[in-house]
Amino acid sequence: MTLDEYFLIGETVTLGSHKFEPEEIKAFARKYDPQVFHVDEEAARKSVLGGLCASGWHTAATWMKYNLEKRMETEGVRWTGPGPQPEFGPSPGFRNLKWLKPVYAGETVTFTRTALAHRPLAGRPGWNLLTLRSEGFDSTGDKVIEFDSAVLVKVG
Amino acid sequence: MTLDEYFLIGETVTLGSHKFEPEEIKAFARKYDPQVFHVDEEAARKSVLGGLCASGWHTAATWMKYNLEKRMETEGVRWTGPGPQPEFGPSPGFRNLKWLKPVYAGETVTFTRTALAHRPLAGRPGWNLLTLRSEGFDSTGDKVIEFDSAVLVKVG
Numbered sequence: 595m596t597l598d599e600y601f602l603i604g605e606t607v608t609l610g611s612h613k614f615e616p617e618e619i620k621a622f623a624r625k626y627d628p629q630v631f632h633v634d635e636e637a638a639r640k641s642v643l644g645g646l647c648a649s650g651w652h653t654a655a656t657w658m659k660y661n662l663e664k665r666m667e668t669e670g671v672r673w674t675g676p677g678p679q680p681e682f683g684p685s686p687g688f689r690n691l692k693w694l695k696p697v698y699a700g701e702t703v704t705f706t707r708t709a710l711a712h713r714p715l716a717g718r719p720g721w722n723l724l725t726l727r728s729e730g731f732d733s734t735g736d737k738v739i740e741f742d743s744a745v746l747v748k749v750g
Numbered sequence: 751m752t753l754d755e756y757f758l759i760g761e762t763v764t765l766g767s768h769k770f771e772p773e774e775i776k777a778f779a780r781k782y783d784p785q786v787f788h789v790d791e792e793a794a795r796k797s798v799l800g801g802l803c804a805s806g807w808h809t810a811a812t813w814m815k816y817n818l819e820k821r822m823e824t825e826g827v828r829w830t831g832p833g834p835q836p837e838f839g840p841s842p843g844f845r846n847l848k849w850l851k852p853v854y855a856g857e858t859v860t861f862t863r864t865a866l867a868h869r870p871l872a873g874r875p876g877w878n879l880l881t882l883r884s885e886g887f888d889s890t891g892d893k894v895i896e897f898d899s900a901v902l903v904k905v906g
Contacts, residue, residue, distance in 0.1 A: 625811075625815065626811040626812065626814050626815045627811070627814050627815070627818065628815075628818060629818065629838070631840075642837065642839045642840075642904060643839070643840060649814075650840070650841060650843075651807070651810065651811045651814055654807065655781075655782040655783070655807045655811065656782065658782055658783050658805075658807055659781065659782045659783070659784075662783065662784060662785065681798065682785070683798045683799070684787070684798075684799060684806070684849065684852065685806060685849060686848065686849060687806075687846070687847045687848035687849050687850075687897075688847050689845060689846055689847070690843070690845055691843045691844050691845070691847065692842065692843040693840065693841060693842060693843050694843075696840065741843075748798060
């Protein structure tokens with residue numbers, strides 16, 4: 595088994611689908627993003643967005659939730675390559691996050707990730723940087739979020 | 751009053767300081783980012799991060815919380831320029847988010863933003879795109895997060 599096979603390089607993996615219920619949208623937004631179009635149906639209808647919709651931070655964090663659920667499955671896969679089982683570490687950050695379309699209350703978003711590449715980090719022996727294309731699509735197939743994420747993986 | 755004055759272009763604004771308590775770190779992570787170093791002190795100590803630390807998504811969402819609290823103050827400022835009071839809309843996304851250093855439990859992060867520029871959007875008459883440099887610093891002054899964010903503002 596190669597790292598390419600373990601990380602599923604080049605494959606688009608469906609992580610799961612999440613229905614954004616109004617109460618959940620408002621609960622997240624009251625804590626972190628209390629703009630009128632995220633916390634109040636009536637005010638949202640009169641706002642520039644025309645209705646209650648999820649905070650973009652909420653959509654992004656929900657991608658992470660489903661990404662991790664899927665990763666737990668992968669980590670349960672027996673690593674048969676050389677060296678110890680790869681261990682996922684922190685993320686150094688990501689690029690080009692785009693919130694392409696509002697996610698209105700009641701909408702279901704299907705999240706995916708596509709592992710793009712991995713490379714050893716010169717400054718951190720034994721660690722690789724794995725890059726991913728991360729996406730979410732609504733029930734009409736329109737993309738609502740995308741970003742290029744990265745994660746450090748201990749492979750040595 | 752010009753839009754540059756209203757948006758405080760070129761000024762770095764301190765948004766507030768937030769202490770990341772262990773219970774809050776775990777509560778966020780259980781919902782959105784249940785990796786061992788975010789949800790369990792004991793397992794975190796044995797992990798690659800060496801201790802319980804906040805999910806990067808939690809740090810980013812907390813920047814948003816303080817950003818909005820400060821913006822509410824600005825929106826209360828009487829707009830004396832031509833046209834109606836500018837109205838903040840959604841964000842199209844952001845670039846180059848970097849989680850530069852773990853935020854361990856008990857750490858206090860001071861969040862800032864610096865308005866960089868604004869420009870009319872050719873495709874959306876009456877709307878400007880405001881770009882911001884967003885940052886967070888720990889109690890030793892080290893930067894823990896930075897990203898280049900943007901927000902649509904109705905100015906027409």
